[in-house]
Amino acid sequence: MTCRDNRFGPREMKNLAPEMKTIQSVSEMKEWSRSCSGSVGLVPTMGYLHRAHLDLVQKSLDACDATTVSLFVNPTQFSPGEDFENYPRDWDGDRARLETMGVDVLFMPDTEAMYPSGFKTNVEVQEVTRRLCGATRPDYFKGMAVVVLKLFNIVRPDKAFFGEKDWQQLQVIKTLVRDLNLDVDVQSLPIVRDADGLALSSRNEYLNPDERRSALALNRGLQAAREMAASGIFSARSIRDRIREIIEEEPGTEIEFISVCDPESFVELDETGDGALIALAVRVGKARLIDNCLLENAKCKSPF
Numbered sequence: 001m002t003c004r005d006n007r008f009g010p011r012e013m014k015n016l017a018p019e020m021k022t023i024q025s026v027s028e029m030k031e032w033s034r035s036c037s038g039s040v041g042l043v044p045t046m047g048y049l050h051r052a053h054l055d056l057v058q059k060s061l062d063a064c065d066a067t068t069v070s071l072f073v074n075p076t077q078f079s080p081g082e083d084f085e086n087y088p089r090d091w092d093g094d095r096a097r098l099e100t101m102g103v104d105v106l107f108m109p110d111t112e113a114m115y116p117s118g119f120k121t122n123v124e125v126q127e128v129t130r131r132l133c134g135a136t137r138p139d140y141f142k143g144m145a146v147v148v149l150k151l152f153n154i155v156r157p158d159k160a161f162f163g164e165k166d167w168q169q170l171q172v173i174k175t176l177v178r179d180l181n182l183d184v185d186v187q188s189l190p191i192v193r194d195a196d197g198l199a200l201s202s203r204n205e206y207l208n209p210d211e212r213r214s215a216l217a218l219n220r221g222l223q224a225a226r227e228m229a230a231s232g233i234f235s236a237r238s239i240r241d242r243i244r245e246i247i248e249e250e251p252g253t254e255i256e257f258i259s260v261c262d263p264e265s266f267v268e269l270d271e272t273g274d275g276a277l278i279a280l281a282v283r284v285g286k287a288r289l290i291d292n293c294l295l296e297n298a299k300c301k302s303p304f
Contacts, residue, residue: 020099038065042157047071048088048202052192056161068105076143131266206287214250221246222293234271236260256281
């Protein structure tokens with residue numbers, strides 16, 4: 001059981017890749033990782049893969065000698081009453097997409113493998129988890145941190161790839177890696193959007209056509225914030241008020257938060273300045289949607 005021959009660069013090896021291996025056992029995943037002499041990339045996911053996930057996978061395939069994608073709907077990230085049972089799943093479709101791309105290993109542990117009987121350990125990254133999603137979903141970041149740490153320990157990746165739509169999650173993972181001296185290079189890719197501007201998310205599956213039209217208000221709100229900053233309006237309160245107007249004009253929207261904050265500490269700002277993060281969480285129908293925009297030089301980093 002070996003990984004790709006690392007005498008070749010990652011791009012050259014794509015056509016030499018063996019059939020994708022599916023692993024469910026933690027011990028087998030560890031054994032496979034130990035057998036690799038080249039660099040290993042990890043793309044952690046909860047499945048129901050869309051184009052943003054696949055862009056992360058492609059980035060890993062291009063950058064690393066071998067790529068592992070994990071599919072695990074992590075129960076500890078969900079608070080009571082959330083959508084754990086109904087979270088969209090398409091294991092067969094996901095497996096087919098990843099095999100076509102040339103992924104080396106699909107790691108699909110079950111809950112018992114990740115949280116065996118008697119499991120008692122939590123991982124808490126403090127301060128950066130107090131605000132935004134951490135304030136409204138108190139269980140989320142503890143569950144996310146412990147499963148990411150476990151995946152890092154099991155797969156032992158050289159690089160791990162995450163999307164910037166979950167900006168706060170990305171910063172929590174970077175803090176975890178820094179504080180615990182983990183030997184993994186965390187890399188990120190920008191938000192990927194559909195043609196209508198909606199940020200890709202597995203939970204978009206919950207939206208009916210009317211709700212999807214309402215959900216486009218998140219991106220319009222970010223566009224308005226960019227335009228205000230570009231025109232010299234730096235008041236965080238004014239920007240939040242304008243975004244609120246745009247979102248509340250649409251039926252079926254329920255704002256969880258609109259934040260204009262520091263992109264690392266998530267402390268609210270009075271004025272945007274350079275580098276402010278605008279982060280949104282809005283419920284539309286059954287879907288909880290998040291989106292963000294990073295202002296740099298009074299302009300939004302995202303072109304959308």
